[in-house]
Amino acid sequence: MATAAYQIEGAANEDGRGASIWDTFSHTPGKVLNGDTGDHACNHYHLWQSDLDLIKSLGVDAYRLSIAWPRLFPNGDLELNKTGLAFYEQLIDGCVARGIKVHVTLYHWDLPQALANDGGWANPKTASHFAHFAATVTKFLGDRIDAICTFNEPWCSSVLSHLLGIHAPGTKDLNTTLAVIHGQHRAHGLAVQAIRSEHPELPTGIVLNTQAIRPAGSSQADKDAVIRHHNFHNRMFLDPLFKGQYPPEVMEAIGVRMPKNWQNDMATICQPLDYWGVNYYTPEYVTNTDNNDAAYPATRGVLRENVARTDIGWEVDATALSEMLINLYNEYSLPPCFITENGAAYNQGVVDGVVDDQARIDYLQSHILAVQNAMSNHVPIRGYFAWSLMDNFEWAEGYTMRFGLVHVDYKTQKRTLKNSAHWYRDFLTERDMCHD
Numbered sequence: 345m346a347t348a349a350y351q352i353e354g355a356a357n358e359d360g361r362g363a364s365i366w367d368t369f370s371h372t373p374g375k376v377l378n379g380d381t382g383d384h385a386c387n388h389y390h391l392w393q394s395d396l397d398l399i400k401s402l403g404v405d406a407y408r409l410s411i412a413w414p415r416l417f418p419n420g421d422l423e424l425n426k427t428g429l430a431f432y433e434q435l436i437d438g439c440v441a442r443g444i445k446v447h448v449t450l451y452h453w454d455l456p457q458a459l460a461n462d463g464g465w466a467n468p469k470t471a472s473h474f475a476h477f478a479a480t481v482t483k484f485l486g487d488r489i490d491a492i493c494t495f496n497e498p499w500c501s502s503v504l505s506h507l508l509g510i511h512a513p514g515t516k517d518l519n520t521t522l523a524v525i526h527g528q529h530r531a532h533g534l535a536v537q538a539i540r541s542e543h544p545e546l547p548t549g550i551v552l553n554t555q556a557i558r559p560a561g562s563s564q565a566d567k568d569a570v571i572r573h574h575n576f577h578n579r580m581f582l583d584p585l586f587k588g589q590y591p592p593e594v595m596e597a598i599g600v601r602m603p604k605n606w607q608n609d610m611a612t613i614c615q616p617l618d619y620w621g622v623n624y625y626t627p628e629y630v631t632n633t634d635n636n637d638a639a640y641p642a643t644r645g646v647l648r649e650n651v652a653r654t655d656i657g658w659e660v661d662a663t664a665l666s667e668m669l670i671n672l673y674n675e676y677s678l679p680p681c682f683i684t685e686n687g688a689a690y691n692q693g694v695v696d697g698v699v700d701d702q703a704r705i706d707y708l709q710s711h712i713l714a715v716q717n718a719m720s721n722h723v724p725i726r727g728y729f730a731w732s733l734m735d736n737f738e739w740a741e742g743y744t745m746r747f748g749l750v751h752v753d754y755k756t757q758k759r760t761l762k763n764s765a766h767w768y769r770d771f772l773t774e775r776d777m778c779h780d
């Protein structure tokens with residue numbers, strides 16, 4: 345099961361937590377559907393004990409959570425907020441006491457606003473602050489956790505948020521996006537070094553939402569679009585992390601727009617990793633952009649007709665998951681991976697105490713089979729985390745999209761196990777019986 349701090353914790357103004365870019369963004373009219381914010385979310389900050397009991401009751405053996413940077417460092421600088429740290433100490437101890445393994449994410453998008461005011465990820469100083477945050481988490485919590493990752497989906501915290509303008513901070517500028525991509529990669533490298541100097545044996549990785557890209561049609565132009573889309577949206581992340589270079593095709597096209605002296609950082613970025621995480625939801629069909637002046641990669645996504653979609657509009661296709669994993673392991677020399685997120689938004693409510701979300705059960709079942717298929721094709725997958733434990737703040741969609749296996753009534757904060765949660769628990773029990 346997986347969650348992220350801003351999506352579930354609430355208590356945005358409690359115990360010394362500072363503001364993050366998502367506080368600012370969600371409080372800016374027009375940025376998030378219905379003006380929703382994470383101020384209260386699932387109130388997990390106060391309900392964490394019963395939430396952990398819930399995880400335990402489902403038979404789940406590992407929980408992926410994120411640590412809110414602005415709870416530990418309200419101003420993003422070196423001044424530690426001990427109350428913020430204490431929250432995560434008790435939360436993680438609570439997992440350990442229940443026999444639940446803990447996978448920690450350091451950056452699930454809540455950049456301290458103070459650092460954003462100073463240029464955010466485009467300012468190289470942010471990377472040093474992030475490394476300090478990573479070192480602090482590892483120093484105080486590293487002995488109780490099972491794995492740590494630096495970034496969750498850096499594509500989202502760069503391209504989606506600085507080029508497409510959909511996530512915080514909501515800008516649309518290619519030069520800034522390239523500086524942010526590079527700044528985050530550098531921060532990742534420095535953080536891995538910091539984690540290893542505190543706790544060399546702690547499994548350390550990064551989580552990517554690599555896209556499973558397919559051509560919209562059979563033309564050569566569409567096949568070429570797939571290659572360019574892969575170069576920009578996947579390889580700009582995979583190549584520096586795992587090969588120590590940016591894709592030459594992208595550098596040839598837009599390399600002049602990269603931040604100064606980026607070449608000097610490539611060795612720092614390319615740290616050996618113990619694992620990487622894959623977040624997968626849907627395939628991406630692409631063609632050429634209609635705009636002749638569009639910058640590289642000049643592609644656009646195409647929504648196919650007459651296909652199954654979840655309530656957020658994402659096409660359901662589990663085969664693209666195994667296909668993508670097999671292709672990536674053929675293309676790169678990658679460490680073992682975890683499926684760190686997979687799940688579906690279906691918005692059924694509670695009727696007579698029951699949430700009948702058969703579509704989510706079907707989705708999970710087919711994707712777990714796809715994971716097994718990839719494993720039989722020699723993809724070294726070490727674990728699977730369903731997204732998400734419970735309904736939560738779905739970023740720009742606010743509370744309208746429900747990804748949880750557990751339903752949350754945001755007014756009363758009542759949790760109700762959906763049919764998918766019952767199914768998941770039974771699935772895990774049967775799996776354990778097979779292993780015994």
Ligand code: IFM
Nearest residue numbers: 348497623685731738747
């Ligand atoms: O809710 C998000 C999560 O925070 C990151 N990965 C995708 C999920 C669904 O959009």
